[in-house]
Amino acid sequence: MAAYIVARIDVTDPQDYATYASRTAKLIEAGGGRILAKGGPQGFLEGTGPGRHVIIEFPDRATAEAWYDSPAYQEILPIALRSSERDLVIVEGA
Numbered sequence: 001m002a003a004y005i006v007a008r009i010d011v012t013d014p015q016d017y018a019t020y021a022s023r024t025a026k027l028i029e030a031g032g033g034r035i036l037a038k039g040g041p042q043g044f045l046e047g048t049g050p051g052r053h054v055i056i057e058f059p060d061r062a063t064a065e066a067w068y069d070s071p072a073y074q075e076i077l078p079i080a081l082r083s084s085e086r087d088l089v090i091v092e093g094a
Contacts, residue, residue: 002093003061004036005068007054009086016083023076031067033058050086064090 011017028035037055058064067073080086
């Protein structure tokens with residue numbers, strides 16, 4: 001069953017965050033994932049939210065968790081944590 005990492009992000013340091021963002025696509029692909037949405041234009045149907053959303057599809061939850069826990073991703077994670085405020089969740093598909 002497919003699993004999706006959904007990220008709600010407010011970037012606080014755009015220059016630093018750009019360093020992180022420039023490296024994630026290759027890591028996602030290498031980890032078996034596929035970017036479905038990455039910070040494009042958005043509109044709110046209800047409520048308010050962050051300035052950026054990212055949705056990444058993985059074949060299953062185990063693959064998504066393995067990608068997040070991988071040494072390569074953990075190496076760049078500190079950049080994201082210092083240059084943004086964010087929530088990440090894994091949602092399993094139907």
